[in-house]
Amino acid sequence: MQNALSLLTASILLCSAAYAQEQPITAKKVGAYFQLELHCPDGKHSYFVMDTGSTGIVGSAKFFTPTKDEKSGGTCVPFGYSSSGNSYAGYIVKRDLSFGTIGEQPTKHLKDFPVYAAVQRCPAGKTPNCSSTPPEGCTLNPQVYMMGVGFDQDSSFSQKDDGSNATNNPFLNLVDTDGKSLPQQNYALSSVKAGSPALDVYLASPKNPLPNLGQTITVPLSKPTDGTETLITPELAFALRDNATGKPVFPTDAPQPVRFLPDTGISYGILSIASSSAPCCTEGTSKSKIDTSSYDFQLFANPEGKTPLTNLSYGTGQPLGQSARWSLNHPAGSTLFFNSGQLFFQNCNYFYNPASTEITFSCHAADQ
Numbered sequence: 001m002q003n004a005l006s007l008l009t010a011s012i013l014l015c016s017a018a019y020a021q022e023q024p025i026t027a028k029k030v031g032a033y034f035q036l037e038l039h040c041p042d043g044k045h046s047y048f049v050m051d052t053g054s055t056g057i058v059g060s061a062k063f064f065t066p067t068k069d070e071k072s073g074g075t076c077v078p079f080g081y082s083s084s085g086n087s088y089a090g091y092i093v094k095r096d097l098s099f100g101t102i103g104e105q106p107t108k109h110l111k112d113f114p115v116y117a118a119v120q121r122c123p124a125g126k127t128p129n130c131s132s133t134p135p136e137g138c139t140l141n142p143q144v145y146m147m148g149v150g151f152d153q154d155s156s157f158s159q160k161d162d163g164s165n166a167t168n169n170p171f172l173n174l175v176d177t178d179g180k181s182l183p184q185q186n187y188a189l190s191s192v193k194a195g196s197p198a199l200d201v202y203l204a205s206p207k208n209p210l211p212n213l214g215q216t217i218t219v220p221l222s223k224p225t226d227g228t229e230t231l232i233t234p235e236l237a238f239a240l241r242d243n244a245t246g247k248p249v250f251p252t253d254a255p256q257p258v259r260f261l262p263d264t265g266i267s268y269g270i271l272s273i274a275s276s277s278a279p280c281c282t283e284g285t286s287k288s289k290i291d292t293s294s295y296d297f298q299l300f301a302n303p304e305g306k307t308p309l310t311n312l313s314y315g316t317g318q319p320l321g322q323s324a325r326w327s328l329n330h331p332a333g334s335t336l337f338f339n340s341g342q343l344f345f346q347n348c349n350y351f352y353n354p355a356s357t358e359i360t361f362s363c364h365a366a367d368q
Contacts, residue, residue, distance in 0.1 A: 024190075024209075025108065026101045027264075029197030034264050034342070036147060036201070038099045039106045040064075046145055047102060050201070052189070053263035053339065054081065054148030056168035057097075057115040058088070062141045064117035066091045076130035079116055081146075085124030088142065091117050096179075099147070099170070108203055111179045114168055118144050146265075149187070151221060151232050151352060151359070172354055174204050188351040189264075197319070199264070199345060208351045214365035215309055217301045221357050224259060224335060233259045234359050236309065237300040238338055240271075240281060244294065250280050251336065255300045258336040262344040269297060269314055269324035272337035278326045290314075290324040297324065297338070310347045310363040312340060320346045 027034035027050045038057070039045040046063060058079065066074070070093050080087040092114050098106035120128035121142030126135050134140055149171045167173075171187040188202040188209050202209045210216075219234045238258035239248035248254060271290070273279070283291040292314035299309045314321040321343025330337055348363035 023107070024200040024202045025099075025104075027189075027199045027201055028102050030102070032267050034199050035102060036099050037102045037104075037106065038097060038145075038147065041096055048099070048145045048147040049265060050199075051146050051148045051263070051265035052150050053261060053265040054146065055150045056148045057113070057170055058090075058118060058144055058146045058148070059115060060141055060143055060145070061090060061117040061119045063145070064093060064095060064115050066093050066117050066119075076119065078128065079118075086144075087122050087124075087126070087128060088116070088118040088144065089120040089122075089128035089130040091119070093117055097170075109175050109177065109179075110170055110173055111175045113170065113173060118142050148265075150261075150263075151354075171201075171203055186351070186353045186355070188349065189345065190349040191345055202351075205351075208353075208360055210349045210351050210360065210362050213347075213349065213362045215307070216360065216362040217309060218358050218360045219301070221359060231259075231261070233261050233337075234361075235335070236260045237303040237305060238336055239298045239300070239308075240290075241296045241298050241311070242294065243296060248298070249295070255298070255303050255305060256336065257303060258299075258338045260299065261337070261339045262348070262350065263339050263341050264345065266339065266341040267320065267322055268341050269312065269321060269343060270327050270337075270339040270341070271297075271324065272327040272330035272339070274330050276328055278328070282326070288326045288328065290326060292324050297340070299338075309361060310344070312343050312347070314343060318343060318346070 027036050030047060033049040035047040036050050037045055038048045044063060070091060074091045076089050076091055078087060078089055094112045094114050097110045097113055099108050100106035120134045120138055120140060122128045122135060122138040126137055128138055129135060147170055149169055172185045174182045176182060182204040184204045184206050186205060188205060190200045190210055221232050221234055223232055235257055237255035239255040240250040242249045278287060281290050281295050283289045297312040301309055314324045316322060321341055348361055351360040
């Protein structure tokens with residue numbers, strides 16, 4: 001960011017940022033995921049999953065083809081997605097990129113942005129080796145196209161060779177058409193309409209562009225205090241509610257603190273606990289699947305809250321949330337961890353401002 005801008009230049013840049021607010025791009029639902037289209041200078045373009053549960057751009061080495069010099073001057077490093085269990089081997093390379101709504105000209109730009117070119121993929125339990133002969137069960141040049149936009153945290157393949165604290169979030173590293181960093185670096189995700197297979201994405205906006213859906217709160221982001229995990233999230237309060245009685249049944253008879261992740265990268269909910277067995281509310285003989293026909297997931301601004309920020313009802317009748325499950329033996333056991341998956345965006349919007357390390361949620365009024 002420039003420190004010595006003239007008033008005229010600053011005015012022009014702010015106008016440009018304001019225009020960006022008025023002209024969002026749209027992440028369209030393709031298959032199970034919200035996706036944007038990413039373009040390379042050589043003419044290559046492809047759909048990429050917009051994933052709020054990870055950070056950084058990961059693509060097949062056939063798409064981000066590392067040059068001979070990049071391979072000889074770099075190191076093949078591992079990277080993995082905890083939700084799928086897949087692990088990758090690949091090279092970090094820097095690219096000029098553009099992205100936008102699928103089927104339209106890209107309007108957002110990145111310069112010298114570090115991307116991960118995956119040369120191997122292995123399923124859970126196997127380790128990639130970077131060679132042209134992968135381990136049995138692993139594949140070369142895997143089909144992976146992920147655009148991780150999860151808050152302002154480091155990705156597992158962060159490159160800090162310039163000594164900076166810059167992250168690999170493509171939504172927070174935008175440049176103008178001349179390659180200069182935009183004066184605003186923040187973003188918002190907003191449902192186009194209830195149940196719509198699309199999300200509007202507001203980038204480099206000078207202010208919160210979200211409509212007030214009924215309840216709006218602003219909360220800080222933080223890392224867990226016990227040091228076992230580095231994921232940056234907001235902290236809210238949570239209760240699993242019995243639909244028959246309308247009362248909380250877990251964690252206790254009142255909402256309790258929870259680290260919360262609204263994740264467009266998965267279509268189900270995950271409630272992580274330190275226990276080795278599910279405390280309640282499972283379906284049939286399953287040891288981990290939560291009975292979503294009998295229980296709702298409630299989020300509150302704080303444990304003292306009487307009115308929920310939102311109620312999330314998973315199940316086959318919900319377009320963005322098909323199921324929910326317990327994740328046992330969670331390492332950050334001192335605090336619950338709740339990954340809502342995509343369902344959160346059926347009821348709510350959010351605006352993230354890294355300058356203040358805060359996130360604003362706005363949700364439709366929840367049923368009591």
